[in-house]
Amino acid sequence: MKKITFPLILLVLTACGENKEVQPAEEATAVAVAENVTDSIQVDAITSATSKPNQVSFNGTMVIPPQRMATVSLTMGGVIKSTSLLPGEPVRQGSVLATLENPDFITLQQTYLDSHAQTEFLEAEYLRQQALSAEQAASQKKLQQSKADYLSMKSRVEAAAAQLKLLEVEPELLLKEGIQPFLQIKAPISGYVADVKMNVGKYMNVGDALCEIVDKSRTLLRLTTYEKDLADMKVGNPVQFRVNGMGKTVFKATLISIGQKVDEDTRSVEVYARVDTADNQFRPGMYVTARIMKEQASAEQ
Known part of the structure; x- marks a missing residue:
């Protein structure tokens, strides 16, 4: 055992x-x-919102809305007499970008001043003929002729004034200061100068672009998304993005527009987001990587 x-x-x-x-x-x-x-489970360091590990990131670029970008072009050709612009230089709306030399500009000013003076004379003559006609001291023929001359000269003055305003010249100022030898090219908006294509002595034709002015105060993100992601997107959703070359800093934006057309080749859709976190380093054309937050993530924030 x-x-x-x-x-x-x-x-x-x-x-x-x-x-x-x-x-x-x-x-x-x-x-x-x-x-x-x-x-x-990934936790966002900025918002403390959790997200799935396979959450989609969208690539895109920074862009400027059309109303915040201006191309400075000419409505009258001529030779650039002076300019001091440099790319990247800040300018204010109405500031002089360059001066243009063209004999036709002097002729236009002379036409306006002569027509204005003639209009004053013809108006006085027309009023005199009206008074004489009322007293039956003048013929109707002279009254009608006087009226036609006055109205014709008046329309000529208005046409010359309209042309001057297209050139950003105020007719009233011309009456006070007289004929100006050079046409001043002024900035249509405030912003930063880009793509300067003029230099002193260069002849510029009508419609030629002298430079561009970029206002970065309203920067947008243009992101490329896909039709399978549209169900999770709504205008107003928060967006978090990083900028190529600016490290791991996370910036904020808001979705403001979703494209209504799908590209037939790539099946992609463009969406736009308004940048809410401004930075002086931002430039149009910079590459970004963005994440569009869903409503659930927004509620958790």
Whole structure:
């Protein structure tokens, strides 16, 4: 009986030892699974909102809305007499960008001043003929002729004044200061000078672009998304983005427009977001990577 007892005891002890070795392995597996689950949940450092690990990022560029970008072009050709512009230089609306030399500009001013003077004379003559006609001291023919001359000269003055205003010359100022030898090219908006294409002595034709002015106060993001992502997008959704070359800094924007046409080749859709976090380093054309937050993420913030 003693010979049988010892092997049974050894067998039981061996089995217990094997169970003790398996238990730590199962615990390690459970810990690893828990760690994987924890790693799969990403927490936004800015908003503390959680997101799925496969959340889509969208690529795009910074752009300027059309009303914030101006191309300075000419409505009258001529030779650039002077300019001091440099690319990147800030300018204010109405400031002089360059001066233009053209004999036709002097002729236009002379036409306006002569017509204005003639109009005053013809108006006085027309009023005199009206008074004489009322007293039956003048013929109707002279009255009609006087009226026609006055109205004709008046329309000529108005046409010359309209042309001067197209050139950003105020007719009233011309009456006070007289003929100006050079046409001043003024900035239509405030912003930064870009793409300067003029220099002193260069002849510029009508419609030629002298430069561009960019107002960065209303920068937008133009992002490329896809039709499968449209269901999760709504105007007003917050957007978080990073700019190429500016490290890991996260900036904020707001979705303001979703394209209504899908590209047939790439199945992509363009969406636009208004940049809410301004930075002097922003430039049109910079590449960005953005994440459009869903409504659930917005509620958690």
